[in-house]
Amino acid sequence: MFEIRPEEPQDQDAVHLLNLAAFENGPEAGLVDALRSSCMEYLAFVAVEDGAVVGHILFTPVTVDGSDATGMGLAPMAVLPSHQRKGIGSRLVRHGLDHLRLSGCPFVIVLGHPEFYPRFGFESASTYRLVSQWEGVPDAAFMVAVLDPGTLPEKGGTARYRDEFDDAM
Secondary structure, eight states: OEEEEEOOGGGHHHHHHHHHHHTTTOTHHHHHHHHHHHOTTOEEEEEEETTEEEEEEEEEEEEETTSSOEEEEEEEEEEOGGGTTSSHHHHHHHHHHHHHHHTTOOEEEEEOOTTTGGGGTOEEGGGGTEEESSTTOOGGGEEEEESSTTOSOTTOEEEEOOTHHHHHO
């Protein structure tokens, strides 16, 4: 069995290795390290089993151009390949969304698998006239979970992640 708790400083090396493994040495591990050191609003949780970090989820601020709307972006979320398909990712997403809802976060944006995220209340961001800052992002993969209706601008806008994400895209 595993537990979910906030990421702690002693988890950093394990989280780095986890992201390297989950994303096959992609840029996500470096992105997490960069965000951890530069973002005051960095929010992360880990899944721990038998003292080992087996899952990680990260949330950082997202803004919508032309408005005061600020929510959070879910990225990245990783589970060790040996522990995938055991519900760890789902529990991390639910835990993170519950925490954000209770803290008053108005919305969460994700660029992810359209078969996975809708079960947590994510829907196409285009429904709210939101578009990604990056060209070529498929509509089905760019989603939003609205936690506080009425906070998104009616006219929509471009959702912007922190600049650190540009290097990873």
